Amino acid sequence: MPELTIHYRDIKTVVQFEKGAGLLETIVQSGIPIEGSCGGRGRCGKCTVELINGEVHAKDGRRIHPLKGQGSRYHACQVYCDKDLEVHVPDLMTASGKILKKGVELYKEPEPMLRRHTVKIGKPTLGDPKSYQELLLKALEPGLAIGTASSLKELPRIVDEGQGMVEVFSYRDRIIHIGPGSGESDCLGLAIDIGTTTVAAMLADLHTGRLLAVETETNLQASYGADVISRIIAASTGDGLKRLHALATDTVNELVKRLCKKAKTSSQKVYSVTVAGNTTMNHLFAGVNPATLGTVPYVPLVKYFPLMDAQALGIHIHPAAIVEILPVIGGFVGADTVAGILATGQDLMEETTLFIDLGTNGEIVLGNREGLAAASTAAGPAFEGVHIKHGMRAVKGAIDRVTLSGDIIVVHTIDGSMPKGICGSGLIDTVALLLSKGIIDRSGRLQPREKLSSVSGGLAARIKEGKTGREFVLVRSRESGTGADITVSQGDIREVQLAKSAIATGIGLLMEERGITHDDIAGVYLAGAFGNSVNRDSAAAIGLIPNVNPDRVFSVGNAAGYGALMTLLFRTALIRAYTISKTTRHKELATNERFNSEFINGLSFSR
Structure with missing residues (x-):
């Protein structure tokens, strides 16, 4: 290829x-x-x-x-x-406008927490009867400590095999592995973004910073539900926690296999892993029950995970590899949000910006370097095509863009093939288009054909009565890849309303608390796969995002994955991640007495 x-x-x-x-x-x-x-x-x-x-x-x-x-x-x-x-x-941090130029930290040469030290040591003698441990520590720089006794047990053989040349790997100044060598072997790391629906992983060279391969995979936990609440319930039932942990590690191991095959390298050269998941995914990956997230006051059992051994977790890389699970902010605002803040530099900016991760669990962060406030909303999986009649993930055959040319509906699929269904960005385009033409009213009701006398006959003719209610035919059966009509139903529109109102209400409450208006927001960052593909005009038209100048809306892609990569390659980025976790104020919307009333008001398309 x-x-x-x-x-x-x-x-x-x-x-x-x-x-x-x-x-x-x-x-x-x-x-x-x-x-x-x-x-x-x-x-x-x-x-x-x-x-x-x-x-x-x-x-x-x-x-x-x-x-x-x-x-x-x-x-x-x-x-x-x-x-x-x-x-x-x-560079997105300097190319996307003035708001991104101030205070953004640019990293140069990689300086990871995982370090490789190459030293030459001799053997103990009668004249200098020091232990192998003492000889090793004397040869190394001060401050390094032996991590485990097991890393020392083969030291005499290693010294002999390497003719005195020893490779020492340390993480956070703790020695994790000792082997023979001259320091020329590959030293690789893995950055993982564990989402509720999708897991993304990046394989990088820790010495050069070169990204060797990127892969994504559906989270195998999906069989236990499409949202985090379903996973929390499943983890608290029988051996559910054990099964969910195994599915998380199975997903990661599949990615490791594909990454190493693509990069033509061995998984045994991977010594360091950073993980940025939402709060529930962090717990399940670590094998920790997230039950406390499912009951009032909705707090995580663990905010700062201790360093974990890859072998103990069941990850098939070097047995001495260290796994760093990034810290969360609180409740349902997880490490993926921390990584997103890190990647965009939101914590370093003078201007007030808004970060939105439009996933199954929508996270929102508002603020600047003087302080950040974060909240989460249960947007649901509609943006990822779940619970949508003809919904599908953003894969081949998915309609990702919908436009109007005169009276003709024009659909675009991700790979240009015959359409098989619709993903989140295509769904938002469709709802915005139907709203602009009056085919759905401000309440979200899909109008019957007889009430659309002012609408083009070609568009009105696409209204039909389905088994579960009224539908709009987006693609006729003769033009689809399934041989059946691809439609957007009344139920689909309701799912969009629920999701957009959850996000918009969260944004509104954070803005109100800060005492600002849309005009005070210097930039809006849309993160995640859906955030990267959604049309900002369509998103603003239905009230999903603030109606700000389109030039101030930026799609930042997999910011969580990129932030995880930064913490893998740069120790200063990892330190920043912990600072973000500690200083960002978490606002729990579930206990906000005004959330429900604002949410109900936000269901309409009037704002």
Whole structure:
């Protein structure tokens, strides 16, 4: 398969792609944050990249020219590639507008918590009868401590085998592994974002900072429910905790296998792991019962997890590898949010910004370097295509964009194939379109055909009565990949209303508490796979996000994964993560007496 080499900040990433793949989609899948605010229409200009080596073409194979007056720069959403390619992606922290330029810490050479020390030691003698332990510690820099006795038991053999040359691996100044060698072996790390629906993992070289491979996989825990509450209940029933922990590790192990195969390396070279999951996922991955999250006052059992051994967790990498589970903020605002704040630099900015992770459990963070406040809302899995009649994840065949050309509905699928269903971004586009045409009213009611006399006949004709209520036909059966109509039902619209009201109510209460209006928000960051693909105009039209200047809305992709990668490669980033966890104020919306009334008011599309 051809390879795409991506230069972002000082990190070089190499990923493989299918021939004919879109450049924007390939960059997004790599985990590198890149803007795509217009939904891939080539309008916003946010996804501009510089072509260093290789050739690109338009979707139909025709030659495509660089942007006028911009050298070798292209809109990534408009170009496709067949052969090896090398591009530079502008730093999101400096390319997305003035609001991102101040106070953002840029990391240079990797300096991970996992360190490799190469020393030469001799053997004990009658003239100098020091123990092997003393000889080793004398050769190493001061401050290092022996982690476990097991790391010492093979030291005489290691000294003999390496002819005195010894490799010592330490984490947080604790020696975790000792082996023979000259310091030339690979030293790899793994950054993992464990989501309720999807798990993303990145394999990186801890010495160079190079990202070797990126993979995603459906969280195998999905069989126990689509939301965290279902998982919490399941974990408290019988051997549910044991099963859910095993499914989490099975998912990670599958990713490890694929990552190492793609990077052509061994999992035994992975010595360090950082994990950024939501609060429930952190607990289940660690094998800790999250039951306290399911009852008042909805607090986690563990906020700061101790360092854990990969072998004890059941992760198939080097047996001495250390797993660092990043800290949470509280309740349902987890380590993925901490990592997102870290990746965007929200904790370092002078201006007030809003961070929204539009996932099954929607997290919201508002503030600046003077202080951050965070809350979570049970948005539900509608944005990921769950509980939607023809919903599906953002995979091949999913409708991800919907537009109107005259009276004609135009749908776009992720890979350009025949549509099989609709994912979250396509659903938001559809609801916004129907709202703009009066096909659904402000209450969310899908109007009967006879009440749509002012609406184009072509659109009105798409209304039909289904088995469970009224539906709007998005794709006719003859044009779909399933041989059946693809519709958006009244129930689907209600799911969107519930999700958008939960998010909007949380945002409104945080803004009210801070005493600010939409005009005071310098930037809105949309995180997560859905946040990266949703059209910001459609999201604002239905009231999902604040109605601010579109130029102040930024899609930041898998910010949690990128933040986890930062903590893997830079010890100062890891320290920042703990500071964010300790200083960000957690607001529990479930106990807010005004939440329910505001939520009910927010169900309409009037705001």
